[in-house]
Amino acid sequence: MGRSPFAADLIAVGLFAAVVLTMPVWIVWIGGYEALATKIVIWAVFALGFDILLGFTGYLSFGHAAFFGTAAYTTGLCLKHLSADILPAFFITGGVSLVVAFVIGLLTLRRSGIYFSILTLAFAEMLHAAALSILQAYTGGDNGLTMHTKPELLGIRMEGLNVFYLAAIVAILGFFAARQIKRSPFGLMLRAIKENAMRLEYTGVNVWAYKMAAYMISAMYASLAGFLMVVLEPYVATKFLHWSTSGEVVIMSVIGGVNTLIGPMIGAAFMLYFENVIQAFIGEQWRLVLGLVFVLIVIFLPGGFVDGFNRIRRAVGLGGRERHHNVPDAPAPVRENRGDRAARQPGE
């Protein structure tokens, strides 16, 4: 860890940018297609923001579809009724999402653990139900919301690679921002919430304010993803608000590796690749196989892909980082043997 944070950043973010920006090329080599690359990057933004909440503070939201979906509907309505340019939609969606995140956060963050998860799920389901009933006139109900004009950005038509590069820039900036948050004094507090919220409170810290901030930042990432989704395809499905959307981002995080930032994004890529490419080879049973993969990872590789990668590095003597088992019920030997997490600095 001798590198300065700046140098480490340049390498990590540069590598990430290189992989992301070339994705439309290499995804074709492995049987994908351009629009899949865009979808992967968008979901990666969603999953990345989710990790700021789940990975840092340990709060498991089962209702992040509320932000993804609300942003998608807001963007859709703006594009349809206001202007085909995505800039007004961007700012209005941002404002609406902030308000929604603040209100839901205010009501759910009073609880923690399973109660918080259930509350977030309930709010997302309420929004989903509202979109299908009292808001049907605006949302199009079951039919979804369809725009008839292609979105533009300052006169440039947003289609194909244009959308991809917009999403890629958001993802790269988002990744850089998340890394910076992680090593800042602010991020240190977020991670302390997961470790011992009570000690933090009795160290003179307004834990609630930090939770709220993390929740809102995470919600803004989800909203950005929802916004980009509609820019990619001018159609909003009610599924965007459905609990299964919330569930998918949880699964992506877990199979990729919670609290690693990069892991959930890899998880997003894996899920979408599986759903769109592997599915063609294994047919109807793909969900079954995906479920099996999930179960195997949770049982044998609870740190997700990133932990798997680090285990391989350690096995060949390159010294990958050992996973931090921040799980209350982790078996005792696992907690005892946590070895070389040593050379870490606060804020790293």
Added chain:
Amino acid sequence: MNKGEPLLEVRGVSKRFGGLQALKDVDFSVAEGSIHAIIGPNGAGKSTFLNVLIGLIEPDQGSVTFAGEPIRGLKPYKIIQRGIARVFQTPQIFPGMSLLQNVAIAAVAKRDGQFNTKVLESLGPRHPIVDEAGDLLARVGLGDYLHAAAEHLSRGDKRRLELAVCLVAHPRLLLLDEPTAGMARHDTNRTIDLLKEISETGMTKVVIEHDMHVVFSLAERITVLAQGQVIATGRPEEIRGNPRVQEAYLGGAHAA
């Protein structure tokens, strides 16, 4: 005896949990710069009393004044921000984080207050906050394990770490709930020395302790609680000779 004005003043505090009168009309006052011990048999209400002071428990009645201002009813983190720190009976630390991170959290809370939005600052290896944390850990005798995860420490070392977490905030009043419980005699003596050393910096301390060796080597004043009531307050030699105390506590301890 008094080094100064009372820093902490408690008047008529009572707390009832269902049928149990945990605290009854407790008066308590600590002079600035002194070390004040609270002793008493198990269940006397000592920990409850400390919890009242930091806002963890809201008393049914009574007043708590710190540095001349009422603090009863304030949120715990606001009370802490006024300059009180608490070492808990079971060490409360951030188990999965390094020792440096543990102390840095408290240092950030001291520097930036109850909430900061400093997302652009990076806490790298040579950051002043990290240096300060390292220095303090060295002072409490944990300088060799700066990067180890806190959960790997022995119970006594966890206690020392928690003490460092509290000290880095430079509190005016430090509350210690059995700071030497579970420590070997050697470690106990080191902790006593450390507590004496930091009292020379003028830090006021309230200590709950069962170990009479610790109490009589540290405290300038002692308050004895029994069944939620103050039965005596005074200098160590007065307490030692007080028949009520011997009956309620010291005598009971000998009998057992």
